[in-house]
Amino acid sequence: xxxxxSDLGIxxxxxxxxSDLSISKPTDVQKKAIxxxxxxxxxxxxxxxxxxxxxxxxxxxxxxxxxxSETRIQTLILAPTRELGQQIFTNLHAxxxxxPEINIGSLCGxxxxxxxxxRLKEATHMVVATPGRLVDLLKREVINLNHLKYFVLDEADxxxxxxxxxVDHIIKSIPKSRRTFLFxxxxxxxxxxxxxxxxxxxxxxxxADMETTGHQGIDHQYVVVEPIEKLxxxxxxxxxxxxxxxxxxxxxxxxxxxxxxNLAINKFSSGAIHGSLSQGIRDRIxxxxxxxxxxxxxxxxxxxxGIDVKELSYVVNYHLPDTYEAYVHRSGRTARxxxxxxxxxxxQEEEVVxxxxxxxxxxxxxxxxxxxxxxxxxxxNTLLWARKIFKTKPNREVSEDLKSQIKTIFHHLTKEELxxxxxxxxxxxxxxxxxxxxxxxxxxxx
DNA sequence: AAAAAAG
Numbered sequence: 001x002x003x004x005x006s007d008l009g010i011x012x013x014x015x016x017x018x019s020d021l022s023i024s025k026p027t028d029v030q031k032k033a034i035x036x037x038x039x040x041x042x043x044x045x046x047x048x049x050x051x052x053x054x055x056x057x058x059x060x061x062x063x064x065x066x067x068x069s070e071t072r073i074q075t076l077i078l079a080p081t082r083e084l085g086q087q088i089f090t091n092l093h094a095x096x097x098x099x100p101e102i103n104i105g106s107l108c109g110x111x112x113x114x115x116x117x118x119r120l121k122e123a124t125h126m127v128v129a130t131p132g133r134l135v136d137l138l139k140r141e142v143i144n145l146n147h148l149k150y151f152v153l154d155e156a157d158x159x160x161x162x163x164x165x166x167v168d169h170i171i172k173s174i175p176k177s178r179r180t181f182l183f184x185x186x187x188x189x190x191x192x193x194x195x196x197x198x199x200x201x202x203x204x205x206x207x208a209d210m211e212t213t214g215h216q217g218i219d220h221q222y223v224v225v226e227p228i229e230k231l232x233x234x235x236x237x238x239x240x241x242x243x244x245x246x247x248x249x250x251x252x253x254x255x256x257x258x259x260x261x262n263l264a265i266n267k268f269s270s271g272a273i274h275g276s277l278s279q280g281i282r283d284r285i286x287x288x289x290x291x292x293x294x295x296x297x298x299x300x301x302x303x304x305x306g307i308d309v310k311e312l313s314y315v316v317n318y319h320l321p322d323t324y325e326a327y328v329h330r331s332g333r334t335a336r337x338x339x340x341x342x343x344x345x346x347x348q349e350e351e352v353v354x355x356x357x358x359x360x361x362x363x364x365x366x367x368x369x370x371x372x373x374x375x376x377x378x379x380x381n382t383l384l385w386a387r388k389i390f391k392t393k394p395n396r397e398v399s400e401d402l403k404s405q406i407k408t409i410f411h412h413l414t415k416e417e418l419x420x421x422x423x424x425x426x427x428x429x430x431x432x433x434x435x436x437x438x439x440x441x442x443x444x445x446x
Numbered sequence: 447a448a449a450a451a452a453g
Contacts, residue, residue: 080451135451166452275451
């Protein structure tokens with residue numbers, strides 16, 4: 001007999017929200033974590049793969065445990081990025097739809113702090129926050145966490161390393177008697193020892209869906225290119241994926257800007273997101289991506305963790321991730337909730353050893369995707385050029401007189417003849433200059 | 447070295 005949410009102790013009142021969100025059966029992590037959260041005593045460390053429903057695994061039981069007669073904050077959820085914080089807030093809101101008396105607050109940065117301060121004067125049961133903004137609110141003494149009962153660290157490994165200072169500050173402001181729940185998809189060995197410092201009660205450890213090595217739904221591939229071909233190979237790949245959606249990860253903000261500009265020039269349906277953009281722009285781009293108005297998101301590791309966007313069929317690492325964990329999180333943006341997805345990493349020859357490391361360390365098998373041949377790349381570039389023409393808006397500066405002269409020149413041509421001529425023109429302009437001597441040796445040896 | 451998180 002398959003377990004239902006009701007078998008885990010979740011009240012019938014959540015049924016409507018769950019079916020509205022098309023959640024029917026509990027996932028492995030939900031089956032294991034929900035009863036522990038509901039047991040009212042233990043702390044919890046949960047290790048579960050990307051895209052397996054961690055938010056609902058703590059969200060549902062914590063919503064159910066909420067005491068609406070208590071007006072002070074009882075639950076705090078911390079996330080490493082504003083986008084993830086907002087996503088968790090939105091999901092909790094949807095899960096709580098049938099219990100409108102539960103008041104949930106969002107305390108993420110990048111948005112005016114005054115309204116948040118005003119809002120905190122009302123009864124609030126649960127808050128989702130990013131660390132920087134919460135520390136700011138604590139220093140201003142406008143938030144009271146003295147009655148906190150439940151403390152969730154999502155992306156716990158990242159929170160207690162990269163954001164350690166803020167998290168430690170926050171922990172000093174919440175009661176020792178609270179229960180602590182850590183959720184993560186990655187647990188580097190170095191983090192394991194740190195965890196004890198954050199717990200205050202008996203700790204239940206849960207590993208969900210971890211019996212198989214590697215994320216089942218992801219097809220891991222890599223392609224080896226010369227640095228100069230990188231963009232062409234990416235454009236070739238993207239042209240084979242038109243109509244599908246995905247994320248392209250770059251190492252730096254500057255690289256994101258540059259690549260996004262290039263995709264825009266080539267008329268791909270794309271947008272960029274990184275930490276130096278205003279929150280307004282970040283929100284707009286994420287919104288457009290979530291709603292399917294944009295097919296391709298170019299991003300830094302800002303978007304690597306937790307972000308859940310429907311129907312992403314691929315992830316591209318335009319630059320290698322820095323850590324094994326970053327690879328897991330980036331590739332985990334695809335193949336969510338049981339779906340399939342492709343994770344393509346574009347590298348140069350020297351980085352093949354890094355792929356071998358990823359294979360060994362993560363226990364996943366990469367396929368070596370043969371690089372598109374020069375002819376096919378050239379054809380692709382021609383297609384991009386045609387699409388660029390097709391999507392170009394008419395230039396209003398051109399005078400009617402000039403336009404009519406040009407029309408006269410082309411007057412007798414059929415559409416097919418016109419296409420032949422502009423294509424021949426393009427090809428002539430882009431004809432390769434043949435090398436006059438053999439290419440020089442790749443690299444000098446010292 | 448870079449990314450995130452405060453403004």
